[in-house]
Amino acid sequence: MNGSAEQSPAPAGDFLKKTPDGPVISADGIRRLALIRKCREREVMTELLRQDIWPERFSRCRGTLSAQSLVRLLSIKVLVAGCGGLGGYVAEFLARTGVGALTLCDPDSFEESNLNRQRFCTERTLGMAKAEACRNGILDIASYMDVTVHIEALDEKNLPVLLSGVDVVMDCLDSLARKKMLETAAAHAGVPCVQGSVARNEGLVFFDGSRRLPFSIIYPDEETGNLEGASMHTHAVTAAGTAALMVSLLLRRLCHDKNDDGRLFHLDLSVPELETLCFSAGD
Amino acid sequence: MSRAGPLLPMSVQIKLSTTLRDCVPGYVPETGLFIDLAEGEATLTAGELAQRIGLPLEEIKIVMINSRQNDLASPVRNGDRVAYFPAVGGG
Numbered sequence: 001m002n003g004s005a006e007q008s009p010a011p012a013g014d015f016l017k018k019t020p021d022g023p024v025i026s027a028d029g030i031r032r033l034a035l036i037r038k039c040r041e042r043e044v045m046t047e048l049l050r051q052d053i054w055p056e057r058f059s060r061c062r063g064t065l066s067a068q069s070l071v072r073l074l075s076i077k078v079l080v081a082g083c084g085g086l087g088g089y090v091a092e093f094l095a096r097t098g099v100g101a102l103t104l105c106d107p108d109s110f111e112e113s114n115l116n117r118q119r120f121c122t123e124r125t126l127g128m129a130k131a132e133a134c135r136n137g138i139l140d141i142a143s144y145m146d147v148t149v150h151i152e153a154l155d156e157k158n159l160p161v162l163l164s165g166v167d168v169v170m171d172c173l174d175s176l177a178r179k180k181m182l183e184t185a186a187a188h189a190g191v192p193c194v195q196g197s198v199a200r201n202e203g204l205v206f207f208d209g210s211r212r213l214p215f216s217i218i219y220p221d222e223e224t225g226n227l228e229g230a231s232m233h234t235h236a237v238t239a240a241g242t243a244a245l246m247v248s249l250l251l252r253r254l255c256h257d258k259n260d261d262g263r264l265f266h267l268d269l270s271v272p273e274l275e276t277l278c279f280s281a282g283d
Numbered sequence: 284m285s286r287a288g289p290l291l292p293m294s295v296q297i298k299l300s301t302t303l304r305d306c307v308p309g310y311v312p313e314t315g316l317f318i319d320l321a322e323g324e325a326t327l328t329a330g331e332l333a334q335r336i337g338l339p340l341e342e343i344k345i346v347m348i349n350s351r352q353n354d355l356a357s358p359v360r361n362g363d364r365v366a367y368f369p370a371v372g373g374g
Contacts, residue, residue, distance in 0.1 A: 082374045174374030198373040199301040201312075218352070219344055219370060234373055264352075266300075266366075270312040277366075280352040 012048060017056065024056040030144070041144035042074050042100050049074075057142075058098055069255035070098045076167040076254070077101035077146070079191075081154055081182055083130040084108070085234060086196050087172035088119025088137075089243030094170075095138045097247065101146035102138060104131040105162060107153040117236040154178060159185040168254075170246060171195040176219060183215045192253070196246040198234045201270035203242025206279070207249040210261045218264065218279050238269055245274075293361050294319045297336065300345075300368040306338050320361055329365055330355030344370045 015029030025033075025048060034041045045055050049067040058070055065073075078099055080091050083106035091102055109129050114121040118130070125133040131149045138147050152158060154173070159182065163169070169186045171193055173179050179195065186193040194207045195215065208214040245267055252258035264277040298315040299307060307316065316336060320327070327335075329346045333355065345368035346353045359365055 084374055086374045172374045174372065176370055176372035179372060196374070197371045199369075199371045202301050202371065204368075204371050221344065266368075268300075268312065275350065275366075277347050278351045 012044075012053065016053065019059065021054075021059065021062055023053045024059045025053060026056045030055060045144075046071050046074055061098070065098070065251075065255055069251075072254060073098040074100040077103065077165060079103045079105065079162055079166045079169045080134075080172060081105050081169060082172035082174060083120070083134040084114065084172070084174060085117045085198060085236075085239035086243050086246070087170070088121070088130075088134055089240045090170045090172055090196075090246055091134050091138055092119055092141065093243060093247040094250075095142045095145060097251065099145070101148075102135075103148045103150065103162060103166065104134050104138075105150040105152065105154060106130040106134075107151060117234060117239045119240075154182055156181065156185070160189065163189040163191050166191050168250060169193040170250070172243075172246075176215075180213075180215050180219075183213055187211055187213055194246050194250050196242050198238050198242050200234055201238050201268060203238055203245060203267040203269075205242060205245045205249060205265045205267070206260070206263060207246075207253060208261045208263075209253065209259070214262075214264075214279060238267075241267055241269055295332065295359055295361065296364045297332070298364065298366040299338075300366065301371060302369050303338055303342060303367050306342075307336055326358040326360050328355060329353060329357050329359050329367075332359050332365060333367060338367060342369050343367050 012033060015025050015033060016023040030041050030044050033044045049071050052067050076099060078094055080087050080102055083104050091104060094102060109127055110121040110125050110133060112126060120133040120137040129151045131151050135147045135149050138145060150162060163186060169191055171179055171182055173182060183193055192209045196203060196205045206214055245265055249260055252260060262278055264279050266275045266277055294317045296315050296317055299310055304310045318332065329348065330340055333340060333343055340355060343355065346355060346357065347366040348357055348359060349364055
């Protein structure tokens with residue numbers, strides 16, 4: 001990247017724009033550099049960020065993220081389990097924040113009753129697989145991302161494959177039984193898991209990296225049943241707010257080295273308030 | 284006896300989550316409920332308190348007393364803030 005003009009026929013400088021905050025490079029400039037240098041766009045972005053040259057798309061993140069944090073986000077792969085109410089917003093927030101690769105998993109297709117809250121459900125995508133529509137939406141935002149789609153329910157057979165090579169899981173599932181299964185599989189694979197749930201105007205979120213099984217601590221009863229019915233009764237504001245909280249906890253851990261082990265965040269938008277609770281086992 | 288507030292030294296504040304609110308007609312999310320403990324009633328359990336306001340115990344999955352996880356057998360004292368949650372698993 002810093003080679004001579006002979007080695008590099010199109011130095012990055014040709015594509016840079018000056019701003020009061022420092023030099024930035026447009027998405028088109030990144031694409032052209034990647035083509036010329038026969039590398040991936042994320043590699044171009046990473047190399048430029050190391051020189052504190054920001055992709056223009058992330059320039060307004062300055063002050064909230066460091067260039068080093070953004071480099072880290074571009075390098076990680078996140079499994080988004082469930083692409084409905086929470087998962088659609090989570091995937092969007094991850095894409096807009098700079099995460100480089102997503103695996104999207106959901107067995108369902110969009111129905112009309114999803115229009116009230118699910119990020120990529122539109123009149124045009126009704127009937128389309130949620131994970132597929134989510135991928136299309138994500139690539140519209142950030143075409144350089146690696147996005148793979150699995151139109152299938154998580155189970156004990158496919159989880160080890162889906163978790164392979166994943167840095168973080170975002171649990172956006174709508175069944176406590178499957179959440180517990182995912183938590184156990186992720187802990188077994190050593191993959192940290194951000195967990196979120198919604199009902200009505202409220203969301204519960206936690207990110208415990210201690211290798212405990214927080215879901216099993218919070219819900220010690222074995223028989224939690226399937227709560228898909230309950231998940232239908234919420235709206236876009238709660239889904240988006242809870243998803244934002246999930247991504248915030250991820251960023252706190254990855255980019256700011258903050259530890260939220262043992263903390264359960266309760267968002268109640270009917271008040272509105274955000275309460276921090278402590279779950280007990282292992283304290 | 285329950286009332287809308289405020290929290291007095293001889294009362295317990297109760298907050299309810301999602302569907303548990305349906306069990307208490309007129310529940311106000313901003314303030315919750317306040318239960319005045321009877322004189323000499325130093326403690327009662329979170330389960331007894333829940334029954335007193337008509338919550339079905341089988342629907343209570345999480346009990347928080349003063350923002351820390353407890354259970355239905357945990358004692359509740361005057362001045363405590365008790366929050367009851369059903370299972371919340373929507374996605």
